[in-house]
Amino acid sequence: MKIVVIGGTGLIGGKVVGKLNERGHEAVPAAPGTGVDTLTGEGLAAALAGAQVVVDVANSPSFEASAVLDFFTTSTRNLLAAEEAAGVGHHVALSIVGLENLPDNGYFRAKAAQEQLIKKGPVPCSIVRATQFFEFVKGIADTATDGDTVRLPHVLFQPMAADDVAEAVSRTAAEAPLKGTVEVAGPQLFRFDELVADALRAWHDPRTVVPDPHARYFGSELAERTLVPDEGRAHLAGTRFEDWLRRSS
Template structure:
């Protein structure tokens, strides 16, 4: 099967492309590194020729409100237009668990806008919402940093390994379009401050992590259900300690 992976050089995209190739699919990468710019349309029609499935795992280079909205709206419109013209039978987009509950953040508003474009794009689709990635923890630390203290809401979270998200996407690729939203979450619940404390301890970073209920998460408030999957999600299998061991080994 011919599959276009938009963002196929990123954290999830590179892992997904590797899985799909191992499965025998013909994978084409839509990314600037491969000569495709989904914003300017450069190379987009060419990479789409003969494609049966498109997987959009692109991420905005900016978390700021206006640039994120512009990126997700433009990239999604361009990809959907090209997919529709080519007769793509399945458009699979990666989104974020809880994005509709995080509307105090422009980035999460942009992700919700992207979902709406996919639903209304005229191409059979599936949307996979994933919980936050373990690989994202460095950014969480930076976002919570207040001087030498990291202030985080003690809200429940279900962080997941990027490789488990890629595996879930690869599984959905082989299925009929759901024309609906699916979810994937990490195998274990944590309190955000506890998870980050374990992450910091493993890195021998002695900066204290302080639980502060009013602390914002990328500009928006968190409750116990904000970042938790709804209904009956599928679950990743990589536990935090295993992910941490692998991450530390690859860093050595």
């Protein structure tokens, strides 16, 4: 099958392209750098010609609330219209576990709006909701740092490796449309602050992690299970955090 991967030059997109090609598909990366702009529609018709499946793993260049909402709604409308015109039969999108738990978070609101457009759109869809990535742990620590102290809530956290996210997306793209949502998560439950502390120690980072129930995650306070799937609901990935951490160190 010809499968066009929107955002196919990014962290997840590049891995998805590689995995689909390994499965024998014709995976085509599409991004501004390849001449495809979903915000303006530039290059979409040409890129989607002959495609059976489109995978959207693109991310907004800005996390500001209005900008990120405009990115996901405008690009999704353009993409779905181009897919319908091209006769694409399956739209796959990457989203986030727990979207409905953080309505005050601008990024999560934008992804929720994207999901609604896809579900109501003209192309049969599959939405893959993933938990946070191991690769984001350092960035999370950096945003929560004040001096030499990292303040994070002592809530549940179930992140996964980017490779496993890409595997879930690739597998879904190669199958029939779910016409719904599937959730994927890491194989282990952690406490948010404890996992980040373990990572910083492994990286010989001198910062101290302090549990703080009011510490915000990208502007939002977290409840106990905000970022994790309901028990037994998600498909669990195989890569354990300590193994990924050993390789990254």
